[in-house]
Amino acid sequence: MSTVAGPDGDGEPRTTRLSRTLILNAALEIVDRDGVGRLSMRRLAGALDCDPMALYRYAANKEALLDGIAESVLEQLRVDTADDDWASQLRTVARDYRDLALAHPQVVPLLVTRPLATPLALRPLGTLRPLESILELLTRSGFSTVDALHVYRSFFGFLNGHMLNELQELVENPEEADDLLRLGLYRLPLKEFPLLRSLAPDLAHYDGAAELELGLDILLTGLQRSMPIQPSRVDQVAPR
Numbered sequence: 001m002s003t004v005a006g007p008d009g010d011g012e013p014r015t016t017r018l019s020r021t022l023i024l025n026a027a028l029e030i031v032d033r034d035g036v037g038r039l040s041m042r043r044l045a046g047a048l049d050c051d052p053m054a055l056y057r058y059a060a061n062k063e064a065l066l067d068g069i070a071e072s073v074l075e076q077l078r079v080d081t082a083d084d085d086w087a088s089q090l091r092t093v094a095r096d097y098r099d100l101a102l103a104h105p106q107v108v109p110l111l112v113t114r115p116l117a118t119p120l121a122l123r124p125l126g127t128l129r130p131l132e133s134i135l136e137l138l139t140r141s142g143f144s145t146v147d148a149l150h151v152y153r154s155f156f157g158f159l160n161g162h163m164l165n166e167l168q169e170l171v172e173n174p175e176e177a178d179d180l181l182r183l184g185l186y187r188l189p190l191k192e193f194p195l196l197r198s199l200a201p202d203l204a205h206y207d208g209a210a211e212l213e214l215g216l217d218i219l220l221t222g223l224q225r226s227m228p229i230q231p232s233r234v235d236q237v238a239p240r
Contacts, residue, residue, distance in 0.1 A: 010094070018050060020058045024072045027065055031106050036066070070114045071126035073100055073107050079133035087220045094159055094216055098208070101163040109169060112160045142229040151223055154232040158219050166208040168174075179204035 026047045031124035041062060045052035059065040077096055089239050101108050115127050131152055138148035172184035179200040180186050188197055 016059065018048065018054055020068070021072075023048065023055060023058050024065075024068045028069050028072060028104070028107070029033050031069060031110075032104055035051050035106050036110065039065070041065070066110055067118070067124050067127075069107060070110045071124035071228065073104055073111065074130060075126040076100060077130050079130060079137055081133050081136040081140065084141075086137055086143075087224060089137055090134070090155060090220065091216050093130075094155075094212060097159050098163065098166075098212055101167070108163050112164065121140075140231065143227060144230075151227065154223065158215055162208075162212055162215055166206070166211070168195055171204070 023044070027039060027044055030043065034039060039062070041052050041055050041059075044065070045055055050056075059068060077093065077100060079093055080089055101111070115123055122130075134152045134155070135145065135148045139145055139152055143151065171182050173182050176182040179199065182204055183200055185197050185200050185203075186195075190197060
């Protein structure tokens with residue numbers, strides 16, 4: 001429990017019951033609204049009406065706070081490890097991941113970069129659970145553990161790249177009706193970039209959901225063709 005500096009309506013000191021969940025939720029709200037750069041321990045304390053020093057019981061510094069935000073978002077991602085159709089389940093996970101990213105676009109850079117800034121065994125456990133769950137899903141489906149790891153890396157490499165691309169600002173002049181002008185592609189020399197300039201209508205009317213599905217078709221089809229899959233251990237009958 002943290003005592004707040006000012007009194008409340010009845011003249012008694014006001015208190016706020018702090019918890020890690022409460023702190024991370026408040027930090028996520030600040031990041032969602034104003035971006036990672038505007039998050040600070042002092043500002044978070046102000047949002048929670050508590051002494052800034054009280055926060056350090058739950059997060060040693062801002063870096064730990066950022067790790068916690070990434071963890072709290074990734075913990076919302078669910079993987080049905082018992083699904084018999086691993087490709088269909090990965091497609092569901094991809095769609096859910098996109099939904100989370102669109103709900104928290106300011107957090108996406110943290111989801112991509114924070115895990116890479118920490119050795120695997122030192123990362124928050126919540127950031128590792130999607131990895132463990134997907135490894136379980138794939139090994140139950142007959143992949144070796146090493147191949148399952150390759151699939152996971154390819155899968156999330158694609159997802160993170162897709163989301164960073166989908167969330168970036170493409171439009172330079174929203175008032176322009178001509179796609180070439182709206183995107184600013186008219187700046188590119190026509191002789192050097194004829195193909196890129198010709199894609200102006202497609203780039204201007206980008207459909208993130210459709211692009212995700214197309215990318216998944218390519219990725220999952222390639223994985224199904226290239227990765228050897230053994231009969232599922234779950235379906236194997238023990239010898240008598």
